[in-house]
Amino acid sequence: MTKTLLATTSLAALFGLAGAASAQCTIEGEGSVRILANDFQALHAVVSRATECASDSVEVTTNETTEHKDIQVAALSTDPAAYTVAVVANGSLVPLLNEGLTRPLDDLVAQYGQNLQESQLIRINGEIMAIAFMANSQMLHYRADLLEENGIAVPTTYEELLEASAALREAGVMETPLYASFLPGWDLGEEFINMYMGSGQPFFEDGSAQVAINNEAGIAALEMMKAMTEYMGPDMMTYNSNEAQPYWENEEVAFMTGWGSRTAAFIDENGAVPEIAAATEVVAMPSWGGNGIPATTLWWDGFAMAKNISEEDAAASFQAMMYALSPELVADPEVAGLAAWLVNGYEPQPAAEGVIANMQAGAAPYPMTPYMGLLHTALGDNLAEFLQGQESAEEALEDVEAAYTTAATEAGFIQ
Amino acid sequence: MPHRTFSLFILPSLLAMLLFVALPIGSVIYQSLFIEHEQIMVEVENCGPFGCTTERRVDAEAMAQLRAEEPAGRWNGLGTYFNAGHLAFERIGQIWDRTETWGQFLDQAMNLPFYKALGFTLAYTFIVTPFVIILGFCIALGVNALPNLAKGPVIFFSLLPMIVTPLIGSLVLFWMIDSRGIIGATLQTIFGDPTLSLKASPTLTWVTLFVYGVWHSAPFAFVVFYAGLQGVPKDTMESAMVDGASRREQVRFVVIPYLMPLVVFIALMQLMDNFRVFEPIVGFSAEANATSLSYLIYSDLRGQDTPLFASAAATSVLTTLGVIVLLTPVLIRTWRDFNRKA
Numbered sequence: 201m202t203k204t205l206l207a208t209t210s211l212a213a214l215f216g217l218a219g220a221a222s223a224q225c226t227i228e229g230e231g232s233v234r235i236l237a238n239d240f241q242a243l244h245a246v247v248s249r250a251t252e253c254a255s256d257s258v259e260v261t262t263n264e265t266t267e268h269k270d271i272q273v274a275a276l277s278t279d280p281a282a283y284t285v286a287v288v289a290n291g292s293l294v295p296l297l298n299e300g301l302t303r304p305l306d307d308l309v310a311q312y313g314q315n316l317q318e319s320q321l322i323r324i325n326g327e328i329m330a331i332a333f334m335a336n337s338q339m340l341h342y343r344a345d346l347l348e349e350n351g352i353a354v355p356t357t358y359e360e361l362l363e364a365s366a367a368l369r370e371a372g373v374m375e376t377p378l379y380a381s382f383l384p385g386w387d388l389g390e391e392f393i394n395m396y397m398g399s400g401q402p403f404f405e406d407g408s409a410q411v412a413i414n415n416e417a418g419i420a421a422l423e424m425m426k427a428m429t430e431y432m433g434p435d436m437m438t439y440n441s442n443e444a445q446p447y448w449e450n451e452e453v454a455f456m457t458g459w460g461s462r463t464a465a466f467i468d469e470n471g472a473v474p475e476i477a478a479a480t481e482v483v484a485m486p487s488w489g490g491n492g493i494p495a496t497t498l499w500w501d502g503f504a505m506a507k508n509i510s511e512e513d514a515a516a517s518f519q520a521m522m523y524a525l526s527p528e529l530v531a532d533p534e535v536a537g538l539a540a541w542l543v544n545g546y547e548p549q550p551a552a553e554g555v556i557a558n559m560q561a562g563a564a565p566y567p568m569t570p571y572m573g574l575l576h577t578a579l580g581d582n583l584a585e586f587l588q589g590q591e592s593a594e595e596a597l598e599d600v601e602a603a604y605t606t607a608a609t610e611a612g613f614i615q
Numbered sequence: 616m617p618h619r620t621f622s623l624f625i626l627p628s629l630l631a632m633l634l635f636v637a638l639p640i641g642s643v644i645y646q647s648l649f650i651e652h653e654q655i656m657v658e659v660e661n662c663g664p665f666g667c668t669t670e671r672r673v674d675a676e677a678m679a680q681l682r683a684e685e686p687a688g689r690w691n692g693l694g695t696y697f698n699a700g701h702l703a704f705e706r707i708g709q710i711w712d713r714t715e716t717w718g719q720f721l722d723q724a725m726n727l728p729f730y731k732a733l734g735f736t737l738a739y740t741f742i743v744t745p746f747v748i749i750l751g752f753c754i755a756l757g758v759n760a761l762p763n764l765a766k767g768p769v770i771f772f773s774l775l776p777m778i779v780t781p782l783i784g785s786l787v788l789f790w791m792i793d794s795r796g797i798i799g800a801t802l803q804t805i806f807g808d809p810t811l812s813l814k815a816s817p818t819l820t821w822v823t824l825f826v827y828g829v830w831h832s833a834p835f836a837f838v839v840f841y842a843g844l845q846g847v848p849k850d851t852m853e854s855a856m857v858d859g860a861s862r863r864e865q866v867r868f869v870v871i872p873y874l875m876p877l878v879v880f881i882a883l884m885q886l887m888d889n890f891r892v893f894e895p896i897v898g899f900s901a902e903a904n905a906t907s908l909s910y911l912i913y914s915d916l917r918g919q920d921t922p923l924f925a926s927a928a929a930t931s932v933l934t935t936l937g938v939i940v941l942l943t944p945v946l947i948r949t950w951r952d953f954n955r956k957a
Contacts (some may be wrong), residue, residue: 218777226889251798269920270917273920273921290663292920294920295920295921297672297673297675297676298672298673298678298920298921299675299678300675300678300679319664320664321662321663322661322662322663323660323661323662323663324660324661324662324672325659325660326657326660332663332664335664335665341894375809383900384902384903385902385918388743407671409671423715433794434791434794434809434810434811434812434815434940435794435812435814435815436815436901437814437815437900437903437904438814498665500663500665501665542664557806559665564665565663565668568661568670569670569671570654570656570671570672572672572918572920573919573921576919577914577918577919580729580918581902581914581918584902584903584904585726585903586903588815588817588903589727590817595726598724602699602706603699603700603728605699606698606699606700606926607700607919607923607926609650609698610650610651610695610698610923610925610926611650611654611921611923612650612651612652612653612689613654613656615653
């Protein structure tokens, strides 16, 4: 699968120049384009291009908000739907699919999707249900200059990462060189899921919604997270990915597990502290326990379209998105540097290296199982006490299991 | 007043109560008795940029039909109230069986989500309320003794904590207690402990939230007491002075008895307000160490992809019961006073 992506991106590079000819957005027919999206730089680049399609016959409105996940189901349930396009990730597409709120895109892809590549099409039972346009995952950010000065090799496993942190501390460079998003809630849940992915074990028992993390791999994953806290700052339980940058720029941390979609800001040499940005590099997430699998999940960001909309609106919206995702999007070097684009015409940039390295090393995508979200919440709510030393790993996993089972029973997944 | 006039007189407010209080409560109770239908699952092949996998998926059409037939969901009776997320009788039983001492039992029982939240909510209510009353009273006495010229500005500044939106107020304090913020860093220096973090330690988080609660609500008590002080009868005060009462005795024997009904009023309002503590927990990112009943409702509704309405409804009903239990003693007292006067 990695090969397909690499092949398509390099092919895309070849054809990219040819595609860059058309500059104007022209939409056949009339209609209304209403886009709901998450709010970060790379998505903003896509959405703002789609707004260029507004004309006398086509109306384009957008809502970019970090709360998109909480309103999307309600917004697409109305008839006609409040939005025609929902920008989603593999995790947030699931609630829409559960309620059957999105339409298959096969006809639109056949008619308007000349620029799309096979790897962008999200097929569920053969039907195209979404179009992916960027890949994302966590990667290890590190300060190359500090590692070099202290003769430390770039860590490839969590065990080495801990040793490297200890070495930096001993050398008196930094007291708390590690940063990972341990804020209880979504962030902490994601950290555990990433770590557990590194064990290669499944989250659920085969063919059922019964959770299967209360095992040796789960305990080992928790112990590894606990070991990390030793090298993290005193306020680590409030660390999240939004607040990492001040710590990084203030030279308080040397290693950070962070999202590819945010890397651009960390390596931006026109930013607040160019010398630190220049010394910041990324590699694949470390593995642990001798499994060799990067402890991370792979994500894609893409868009799906509402079922309850008119054919005209659907056609107009799809064309607007196709214009937004044309090779010209990534022809702008600034935009190309924002993410690991899956778009035709993209050549891998530093921000994408970590994602591609993760894929090559065998990281798996975030599970699109309908009850994964419930487990994610249960994890986010119940691991903090263990990390602060008030509970054993077994107790923490027992709490997670109880919270998840209660929620999954109420949601009808477990009888 | 004739009965007819009386009925007509209170009819609008009765109607409003029915519409905006009784009906929603009834609806919440009804919702708490149902849970989602059993999900009908199908296996699907799912292909994307990272290859193909076989995954289980909800059969949306079959579910839509089920929901059309029974929109309220599946009858669950009081099941939601007793599950592990709420009263958790079953888990309490297990904990009882496997623990030997009361200490261990309480320790583990208080780790169950509902009891943990209840524990913090009660602690917050019973610690913040008396401090708010005492502090508010002291500020009112102090301000009342100031020369007239200074009163205006002092009153304005004393009211500031209440004017600031709770969420903003807590965020401002949150940054100040950061280990690199002005308060956090100062405390680290005073105690000579670089790992000291008001955000990490559960005890210190609780203390921070309590202090914030008092800071935020004291102006309310102050305003009420200050208004009350203006009405303290001058002749009683003067006779106390003539009798040689010191300032302390004047406060103890004249002012406090006169302000007692206000104390009951503030206690009532504060008990209700503090029992539904919520914003500071979000503002201080304190969910790791302190959750309240309101926070549980919030996280049931907003924590995951699909809201858990039954769970949230059950917690709401339990919270309402809690408020009733809390207010009963105060209400009984007010009722007795009322009867005595009549």
